[in-house]
Structures are given as C-alpha cells and as structure tokens.
Amino acid sequence: MEKVVKVEGSEEGKFEVTGLEKSNFVLSSPKHVADPVVYKLVRVDGNGRLVPATDDELMEVEGLLENEKREALIVEDTGQAFGYTSNEASSSGMPQLESSEGLSQSENTEAETEKLSTQLEETVPSRAQCSSDDHVTQPVSVGMCLKPLDGPIQGGASTSAGCISSQPDFSKLKGEICLDNLSIKELHEVFKATFGRDTTVKDKLWLKRRIAMGLTNSCDVSTTTFVIKDNKLVKKDKEDSSDNVNLGTGKVYSAVAVEYNGDLLNNLSSQIDEHQTISEARSGNNVVENNFANEDLAADQRAAKRVRKPTKRYIEELSEAESKEYSGRLIVSPKNIGIRPLPSNSHARPARNVSLEGRTVITRLDSLGGFGIQVPCVYRVRRSRPRKNVTTLLKFHPSGMGMTATFIKRGLDVHGSEMGNASMNKVLEAKSTLEQTPQQFVAESNKEKSSTDLGQNMELKYVDPLGDTSDDNVVTVPTAKGGIRRKHHRSWTLSEVMKLVEGVSKYGTGRWSEIKKFAFASYSYRTSVDLKDKWRNLLKASFAQPPADKGANSRKHPSMPIPAPILLRVRELAEMQAQSPSPNLSACKLPACGGRGSVNETRPEYL
DNA sequence: CTTAGGG
DNA sequence: CCCTAAG
Structure with missing residues (x-):
C-alpha cells in the first residue's frame, strides 16, 4: 500500500x-x-x-x-x-x-x-x-x-x-x-x-x-x-x-x-x-x-467535468521554443483553437513525433479533460502584421486519437480585402474518422459562430484564465485603405511587466529586441515594439501616480493598477538610464550569454 | 530588421 | 496597439 x-x-x-x-x-x-x-x-x-x-x-x-x-x-x-x-x-x-x-x-x-x-x-x-x-x-x-x-x-x-x-x-x-x-x-x-x-x-x-x-x-x-x-x-x-x-x-x-x-x-x-x-x-x-498527467486529470475530471482545450497561446509558446529558425516562413496564426466537447473521452496518449511537412515535429499531448490533442511544437506562429499568404494550414493527423477533435481556428491575418472580412475564420477540423478533407479546414467562417456558442462560454472560463490568454481579442477594424487593422489587445500581466522591468534593468532601455529575446522568450506575442510601448506607458504611469491617492481609489478588480513598487522601479531605472545612456556596453553583451555571475545585479541604484 | 515617435 | 520614418 x-x-x-x-x-x-x-x-x-x-x-x-x-x-x-x-x-x-x-x-x-x-x-x-x-x-x-x-x-x-x-x-x-x-x-x-x-x-x-x-x-x-x-x-x-x-x-x-x-x-x-x-x-x-x-x-x-x-x-x-x-x-x-x-x-x-x-x-x-x-x-x-x-x-x-x-x-x-x-x-x-x-x-x-x-x-x-x-x-x-x-x-x-x-x-x-x-x-x-x-x-x-x-x-x-x-x-x-x-x-x-x-x-x-x-x-x-x-x-x-x-x-x-x-x-x-x-x-x-x-x-x-x-x-x-x-x-x-x-x-x-x-x-x-x-x-x-x-x-x-x-x-x-x-x-x-x-x-x-x-x-x-x-x-x-x-x-x-x-x-x-x-x-x-x-x-x-x-x-x-x-x-x-x-x-x-x-x-x-x-x-x-x-x-x-x-x-x-x-x-x-x-x-x-x-x-x-x-x-x-x-x-x-x-x-x-503523461501518466502522471492522466492521473491528475482523471481525478480532476471526476470532480468536475470540464473540458479544456489547447489554446493558441499554448501552442505559440511551445512553438516558440525551438523554432527560432522558422522565423516567419510558415505562418499560421492560429487565432484560436477550440475543441468541441466530445462525448467520449480518451486517455492521454504518449507524446509522439509526427512528421509534418517533411519535418519532424514533436508533438505533445495536451491533456485536456479527456481529449488528447497533439500540439505541434515546432512551427512558429507569428503574430504579426497581416501576412500575404496566410493560408497555410497545418494538417493534423488524428493518428493517435480515437476520438474526434475539432479545432477551430480563427485566422487573423487574413487580408480581409479578399476574403470578405466576416469570413476570416478558418476552421480546422480533425475528425477521428479520418475522412476529413483538407478543404474542410479552410473556409469555415461561419462555423465559428455556431461553435462559439459552445465555445464562448468555455473560452471565457477556461481559456481566458490562462494567464496569457489564449484568446485573442482580435478585433479587426476595416480601414479606409482597404486594409484591415487588427486590434489585438492583450493586456499586460503583472509578470510581463515585471519581466519587462527586469529586462530594462538588465539591458537598458532601447535594446528592446534584446529584452524581447531574453526576458520574453516565451511570449511570442509582445514584439519589441510592444515592449517599447509598454515601457513608455510605464514611465508615464510611474511619474504620474506616486502620491498614492488613498481615497477610494482602489478598485480591486478593475484593471490592476500596477504595483507601486514596480512603478518605483521604473522610475528609478528611467532616471538611471537617462544619466548613463550607455553604461557598460562592453560588459553587457556577452555576459548575458555565458558568464553568469553577478551580471544580473541590477546596477546599483545610485540615484 | 530594429528604434523612436506620433497617432 | 498600430503605423511610419529613419538608421
């Protein structure tokens, strides 16, 4: 026993x-x-x-x-x-x-x-x-x-x-x-x-x-x-x-x-x-x-039946890891991947490798409540400006799955002009039956709606909770020129802010790409530009609010204010940076890579 | 491509 | 956030 x-x-x-x-x-x-x-x-x-x-x-x-x-x-x-x-x-x-x-x-x-x-x-x-x-x-x-x-x-x-x-x-x-x-x-x-x-x-x-x-x-x-x-x-x-x-x-x-x-x-x-x-x-x-996971899941499942689906975010993160090289080549921006609840659950399956488009990718199973889903880890998904050819889709081979899994993918980068903006969604369906045809994957714009009913709620509850949100609040706004502008608001989480601050302290302002590379390695969204913008905002905020207004300001939930300490830090860094724009460049670069040590000590805050 | 700035 | 100019 x-x-x-x-x-x-x-x-x-x-x-x-x-x-x-x-x-x-x-x-x-x-x-x-x-x-x-x-x-x-x-x-x-x-x-x-x-x-x-x-x-x-x-x-x-x-x-x-x-x-x-x-x-x-x-x-x-x-x-x-x-x-x-x-x-x-x-x-x-x-x-x-x-x-x-x-x-x-x-x-x-x-x-x-x-x-x-x-x-x-x-x-x-x-x-x-x-x-x-x-x-x-x-x-x-x-x-x-x-x-x-x-x-x-x-x-x-x-x-x-x-x-x-x-x-x-x-x-x-x-x-x-x-x-x-x-x-x-x-x-x-x-x-x-x-x-x-x-x-x-x-x-x-x-x-x-x-x-x-x-x-x-x-x-x-x-x-x-x-x-x-x-x-x-x-x-x-x-x-x-x-x-x-x-x-x-x-x-x-x-x-x-x-x-x-x-x-x-x-x-x-x-x-x-x-x-x-x-x-x-x-x-x-x-x-x-997986075994472990299953156990855990199974237990959980019993307690509360619920279904979770792999989120885009999840995939992005995973993919980000290895695919530095895939840079922008194949781009699929899975806006959303949803799964419909299925009647029967399957057991988790071991991770396997499958070859995707000639490359072998490692897939891992996401243990959802009962669904085994293979998530490709490799190709990188890049969220970026509208891409010309957006329609690269992946095919999932439901190989291991005995059940049906439906992936809903919402395309975001679609150039609305050609598709008609309403239908910018792609639905990727993988049916266990294997009879699915490629075509099904594409152009299933409206499906979203129907599935959304189901999904919407789920998304709110299950997806959103992801700290990072896999859900994308992508709102496409048609612009005069005929382009479509995606408005992607993804609110910054505290940890992101902290990382940003950390990054700035390490690399200094202005070296956004570096920061992005190191501190935000796992956040595929958040471009260096985003970092920069965020920093700008932080600065603004940090200089504006110090005198904490104690009044009835604290609304707890509505948008977390940004921890005062962080603001403080921001301010300090800002001043610091101002004074010494290029502190120690020589030491900065390599250290990050190999030489551990004390580099990370944020520079002394001499003010 | 990466930054800086403006919007 | 997006967009654009500039290096």
Missing part, C-alpha cells in the same frame, strides 16, 4: 522555516527517520492528522521526488529571527545553521503539525536529518533561493512595502517555488501572481506548467517537475539524484499562505537573474508526464 519512496536529490538543505509556522512537518518522528532515505508519504489531514497518502498522491509525490525540489518558504510573520533571515541575514552561511534549527524544531513537529491549520493538502516528504555534511550547498542556487531578498534594490526605495494589500501574492513567486507541493488553490494564487489574473482551471498539471512557463520564460518546462528557482526550472534526473542521496539534508515543503508584505521589489530583484539554462535539466520527456 504505502509506497516507499526514496528521496533523492541533494537538497541544499535549507530550512526556511520560520519559527512558529515551521514547516509543516519536518518531520520526523524518529522512527520515520530510521532510514534516511526511505520515507513514507503521508498527508496532513484537515485536522492536522497524518494520514497515509492515497495512490493519487503518491503518484504526485513520486513525481516530485524524482526531481529535486526545494521551496523557499516565506513567512511573513514569524517571531523567529530566522524566519526572516532570508531578508536580512541572507546570503551566506545561513543554510547550515538553519538546518540545525530545523531539526530541533522538527521534534515538536508532531504536535505542531496538529496545530497547523494548514492548507497543506499535499503530501510532503520531509527529512529531519541533515545528515551529512555533504550539504550540497550550491553556491548559486542556495544563495539565490535563500535570500530572495536583500536585493540591491533596497537602497533606493526603501522598499516600502506593504502598502498594497490587494496584490496578488507575490511572495509565492519568490525564490524557489515548488509547484508540486501546492494545492490547486495555491496554484491559483501563484498563477495570479504570475499572470495577473485569476484562473479557474483546476487541472494542476496544467497550472503548474503554465506557471512554470510563465516564470521561466520558456515553453520548455519539465513536465514532471515544477520547481522553479528564480527564472529557471530546476530539475534533476533520477540518476542524478540517486547518487546524491546522502547529501540531502532536510527539506521542507510547505505552503504557507502569506500576505503580501511588500517585498515585491525584492522579489523583482531576485528574479532578475540571468537566464541560466540548465542544460542538465532537460532530458526527461513527456512520456512520463
């Missing part, structure tokens, strides 16, 4: 546990610790009791364990000094000390555990022993995650923080994030913090991926593990970890709800990191994930 899982991975043992709150369990009843490596999975029940994990949970955890994960805990109010260490002391040697602390605390754990109201729903493996001295204190990683704060930024603004209470919970974005351990609810929070909007999606896997992608700026997120540190996805291989088994020191996963405490700035700084590509990180593949 109970599975025994090995904990592998080297953790940098850090306990970021704050005193009282302490981890939920660090557990440790001595017995459990018998074998440092074998643990039993349990979860904390509503009333704080430990109960054996269910199979589903095991699955999840297992997945977790496969990779190393860590999470930085951030607790706002803890009485203990070290809870805050991350803030002040930070850096250096903390980790070790903390572990010992962690231990002692863990002793009380059981008792504590009961008290925890915790929203912990997840199982958490933990280790109390910090056995070896092997701490793998990884200089970089540890440092970073431990002290997300202490950014260079503090000086200037004094971080004044917590002024905004209606903010998304940014704290969750700090340091290392272990999405696997979060409950759906928490994932939602993280999601919100990341994308600036809420989501109703309940699929954990999806949420995790989504968040991972957002935070990582990459589409290439691991599918089995979701530990994000700074802007990188951290993943370890099994083998890898098994080797390191000894070094693990305790790890604590806990999800503590925290209130926004105004560390946004710090958060920013921590995020400003180099884009380190963790090459080792990737190796695994989707196959595994």
Whole structure:
C-alpha cells in the first residue's frame, strides 16, 4: 500500500522555516527517520492528522521526488529571527545553521503539525536529518533561493512595502517555488501572481506548467517537475539524484499562505537573474508526464467535468521554443483553437513525433479533460502584421486519437480585402474518422459562430484564465485603405511587466529586441515594439501616480493598477538610464550569454 | 530588421 | 496597439 519512496536529490538543505509556522512537518518522528532515505508519504489531514497518502498522491509525490525540489518558504510573520533571515541575514552561511534549527524544531513537529491549520493538502516528504555534511550547498542556487531578498534594490526605495494589500501574492513567486507541493488553490494564487489574473482551471498539471512557463520564460518546462528557482526550472534526473542521496539534508515543503508584505521589489530583484539554462535539466520527456498527467486529470475530471482545450497561446509558446529558425516562413496564426466537447473521452496518449511537412515535429499531448490533442511544437506562429499568404494550414493527423477533435481556428491575418472580412475564420477540423478533407479546414467562417456558442462560454472560463490568454481579442477594424487593422489587445500581466522591468534593468532601455529575446522568450506575442510601448506607458504611469491617492481609489478588480513598487522601479531605472545612456556596453553583451555571475545585479541604484 | 515617435 | 520614418 504505502509506497516507499526514496528521496533523492541533494537538497541544499535549507530550512526556511520560520519559527512558529515551521514547516509543516519536518518531520520526523524518529522512527520515520530510521532510514534516511526511505520515507513514507503521508498527508496532513484537515485536522492536522497524518494520514497515509492515497495512490493519487503518491503518484504526485513520486513525481516530485524524482526531481529535486526545494521551496523557499516565506513567512511573513514569524517571531523567529530566522524566519526572516532570508531578508536580512541572507546570503551566506545561513543554510547550515538553519538546518540545525530545523531539526530541533522538527521534534515538536508532531504536535505542531496538529496545530497547523494548514492548507497543506499535499503530501510532503520531509527529512529531519541533515545528515551529512555533504550539504550540497550550491553556491548559486542556495544563495539565490535563500535570500530572495536583500536585493540591491533596497537602497533606493526603501522598499516600502506593504502598502498594497490587494496584490496578488507575490511572495509565492519568490525564490524557489515548488509547484508540486501546492494545492490547486495555491496554484491559483501563484498563477495570479504570475499572470495577473485569476484562473479557474483546476487541472494542476496544467497550472503548474503554465506557471512554470510563465516564470521561466520558456515553453520548455519539465513536465514532471515544477520547481522553479528564480527564472529557471530546476530539475534533476533520477540518476542524478540517486547518487546524491546522502547529501540531502532536510527539506521542507510547505505552503504557507502569506500576505503580501511588500517585498515585491525584492522579489523583482531576485528574479532578475540571468537566464541560466540548465542544460542538465532537460532530458526527461513527456512520456512520463503523461501518466502522471492522466492521473491528475482523471481525478480532476471526476470532480468536475470540464473540458479544456489547447489554446493558441499554448501552442505559440511551445512553438516558440525551438523554432527560432522558422522565423516567419510558415505562418499560421492560429487565432484560436477550440475543441468541441466530445462525448467520449480518451486517455492521454504518449507524446509522439509526427512528421509534418517533411519535418519532424514533436508533438505533445495536451491533456485536456479527456481529449488528447497533439500540439505541434515546432512551427512558429507569428503574430504579426497581416501576412500575404496566410493560408497555410497545418494538417493534423488524428493518428493517435480515437476520438474526434475539432479545432477551430480563427485566422487573423487574413487580408480581409479578399476574403470578405466576416469570413476570416478558418476552421480546422480533425475528425477521428479520418475522412476529413483538407478543404474542410479552410473556409469555415461561419462555423465559428455556431461553435462559439459552445465555445464562448468555455473560452471565457477556461481559456481566458490562462494567464496569457489564449484568446485573442482580435478585433479587426476595416480601414479606409482597404486594409484591415487588427486590434489585438492583450493586456499586460503583472509578470510581463515585471519581466519587462527586469529586462530594462538588465539591458537598458532601447535594446528592446534584446529584452524581447531574453526576458520574453516565451511570449511570442509582445514584439519589441510592444515592449517599447509598454515601457513608455510605464514611465508615464510611474511619474504620474506616486502620491498614492488613498481615497477610494482602489478598485480591486478593475484593471490592476500596477504595483507601486514596480512603478518605483521604473522610475528609478528611467532616471538611471537617462544619466548613463550607455553604461557598460562592453560588459553587457556577452555576459548575458555565458558568464553568469553577478551580471544580473541590477546596477546599483545610485540615484 | 530594429528604434523612436506620433497617432 | 498600430503605423511610419529613419538608421
């Protein structure tokens, strides 16, 4: 029944546990610790009791364990000094000390555990022993995650923080994030913090991926593990970890709800990191994930039946990853891809490769509620000005699917002039029956409407929630000249803004393409021009609103204002930039690529 | 193609 | 956001 899982991975043992709150369990009843490596999975029940994990949970955890994960805990109010260490002391040697602390605390754990109201729903493996001295204190990683704060930024603004209470919970974005351990609810929070909007999606896997992608700026997120540190996805291989088994020191996963405490700035700084590509990180593949995914999905599905469809956004992101080379060649701008609910559900299928137009593309299955959909990862979709020949369509071979899937694709770049503006939609239908004909793909303009009925609602609910919105609010406006202008409004999410700010701080204003390339790697939309424009707007905003009008200004939902701290940052950067237009060019360029190090330190904010 | 600016 | 001029 109970599975025994090995904990592998080297953790940098850090306990970021704050005193009282302490981890939920660090557990440790001595017995459990018998074998440092074998643990039993349990979860904390509503009333704080430990109960054996269910199979589903095991699955999840297992997945977790496969990779190393860590999470930085951030607790706002803890009485203990070290809870805050991350803030002040930070850096250096903390980790070790903390572990010992962690231990002692863990002793009380059981008792504590009961008290925890915790929203912990997840199982958490933990280790109390910090056995070896092997701490793998990884200089970089540890440092970073431990002290997300202490950014260079503090000086200037004094971080004044917590002024905004209606903010998304940014704290969750700090340091290392272990999405696997979060409950759906928490994932939602993280999601919100990341994308600036809420989501109703309940699929954990999806949420995790989504968040991972957002935070990582990459589409290439691991599918089995979701530990994000700074802007990188951290993943370890099994083998890898098994080797390191000894070094693990305790790890604590806990999800503590925290209130926004105004560390946004710090958060920013921590995020400003180099884009380190963790090459080792990737190796695994989707196959595994799918099983996992299915489990998760299945469960979810039962709970609430719903259907999700891959969104254009999703595809874009994925495609963006590899297809730098495809630049504009084949352009298909799937405006929207919808799927109609089907009566029967299928099981997820393993990812497969199919060859598309002579090229092999990797497709991954998007696990929708029951639909298996292959999403081509490669060709790049570019959203850009109306393209001359827009009609390149892809053919999907429903090969693996036993069911019918209908893709609705709304073309946007159609030159309305020729098509008649109303009919700019293409519907791509893939029927399992295989009898579909190519023609069906094209010109199915009106279909949209019919399907929309169904889809509209769904879109609002399911699609929109994507932080990025896969839905496009593309409104085409006929222009006098006979052209059609697409008005594509995609509101900027907080995370995007943050990335932008980060980018500017790193590369400086004016180097939009660079910023686009690095900081916005995963956002296929958002052109360098967009970045520029946004920056312009931010500047405007930052200089206009400082004197926070406290009045009844705060409307919570209607368009998030833009976190004050960010505005501050913007202003600082702006001034900075003004003074030194071309700071250190020499150092700027290459560093980004290879030389890690301190480059990311945002320049000192001397004002 | 990338920037800067204006609209 | 879009568009255009300019390098």
